Amino acid sequence: MGSVGAKEVPVLLTPDGKRIDGRHLDDLREIKIVAGALHQADGSAYVEWGANKVMAAVYGPREVHPRHLQQNNKAIVQCKYNMAAFSVDERKRPGLDRRSQEISKVIAEAFESVIFVEEYPRTSIDVYIEVLQANAGTRCAGVVAASVALADAGIPMVDLLPSVAVGKVAGQIVLDLKKEEDNFGEADMPMALVPQSGRLVLLQMEGHMTADELGRSLDLGVKGCRAIYEKMKQALRDRYETGAGPAAGVAQ
Amino acid sequence: MSNEVTAEILGTHILDLAREGRRLDGRGLDEYRAVSIEHGFVASADGSALARIGHSAVVCGVKLEPGKPFPDTPNAGVLTTNAELVPLSNPTFEPGPPHPRAIEVSRVIDRAIRAAEAIDLKKLCVTPGEKTWVCYVDVHVIDHSGNLIDTGSLAALAALTHATLPAKRFGIGEDSPLAVQHFPVETTFARLGDAIVVDPSFDEELACQGRLTIATDEAANVVAMQKGLVGAFSPEDVKSLAERAFRHGDRMRKLAIGG
């Protein structure tokens, strides 16, 4: 919502209701999900979502480092969301910034809400998300990738975790913002849904929405999550059926 | 001991009570603890407040200093919010680099102030592209007895609304009040079984199955949200909590702006 700046605001919505890339208000960008994309990890996935490219890897359950974080009655879920220096237009200083740490925290809590952590006391389930190319919605792409990676690692979960952002652009509620819409829109609301229960385990929002707009955004987001859910299941089916080896998907 | 283990029967009892519509401290499910705000608590700050919600206490100090604007926003001031959960505030906190929960508190408070456009950043500009006011909002948690986000945001809003632009000190003219144009307030809820309570205490936060913060402004907009901790909320929950947040927000806003 960095609209304070001097940059020129592009036309985000044409009079006939088309978005900057030609999508309708409730269209998702194109999404490609590959389960099992890395060799070393216990589970992994690669997601291309619009112009986002995100890799996720899962290690664990394994010994907890640092050790004092160990929980004696359950596994802890640790997440590290990281943006590569070259993933954005202006080089990002490498390393953990506060934004990344906050996103890591809410993603870890979202996954702990669906993983059967009590099955692995004293261990850690480590989820790594690397954003290689960013174009708004990277945390959602990261959650989708990490969720498929967790399934790929055989971690028992209540359900997969589809995720998408809804926002307000030129006064309209739209699904799955791309960069210009995120930068110049009026609100951004990323969420992650547990399809089985219909509940949200990740929900953030920034901008301006009335109660009515908030309600419609939630409904649209749930719809979007359910569509993404089908793609996630298909990616796991493809992995299982083809038995595709590591990294097979990335180069496709 | 950073390994927090709480008696399971305490959590069970909290959930049992919530099922009957009751809470450990005798509050109703939709009732805040006692809220108090002391404006101008720190004389060395340009704006400050001590906010208490129940036993939680947060001091916020606002400092304004001249600095350089960001290259992509040459006409706007700079706002930074930082929250520190100092080790004196809770037995489970340890010295060291900021814990993710402190970063979360900072960012959620910052998000509401920023998204609501509480401060007219353009009015902080002194010389476009060269000189601007930098507004530091430092939130210092001194007693953590639950619901730090609401306590911190209340302290921040109270400190900002009474802050002075110390122009004289830096030879940039006469002092003037900081231009606060919108008044965001955070309202935090926690799920306890099927019940959702407002203003969770420390024990309730440990026992809860999900926390949701909704920031509202004076014009009935939701300006920020943050779901935290392990647990989940349905879209219908969120819709009804937004209505509750508007109601609580109006009351808190009056307290923060105060006299």
Added chain:
Amino acid sequence: MVRVIPLSGRYIPKPSDVVVGTVTDVQTTFWLLDIGAPRWAPLHMTGTPWKMDVGETGQYLHVGDTVVVQIENLDATGRIGVTMLGDGLGKVDGGTVITLSPAKVPRLIGRSGSMIQMLTQKTDCRIAVGQNGRIWVDGTSDGIERVREAIRLIEEEGQRPGLTERIAGYLGSTQGTSGPLAPTPGPARPPFEPPGPIEPGDDEDDAGPGPF
């Protein structure tokens, strides 16, 4: 040198104290308990009424369980040995734990156990008082919340004279209701057997069988 008899502060264990603790870790031959002391206290498997083999500790107590134990010994390294063998000791189920400054525990017990007896009788709750300021209470949620309110009064006004009368006044005036809480007429529950002799008092000989 300064030695303050504190009105608040951490619990410093003494041999033969009965304390209420939370299981924080399960090892192959012992559990670690958080009793609010400077260090966690190990409870060895031989200090329990259960017969078990090495490695079976996890079948009896889990992390987060609440137990009533007694301080057995303190060694020079600061290790706090506790036992669960004895009247009124054991694992508790149900109820809740209410905390009080350890320094105020004598006020909660009262002279010859008078205060705790009154609380027990007037609220129909089972109460186990830990010298570490952790009080286990079980009963109707109404009864538990009345005990909580009484303990809060002791915490806040424990130094002032006339405490027993004030607590009696509170309990008397609120009997059958929930005091400051909304009255919730719940289903009648059978009265509990008398509380166990958790507290060594002058009249502990006439206490009934332990609650465990």
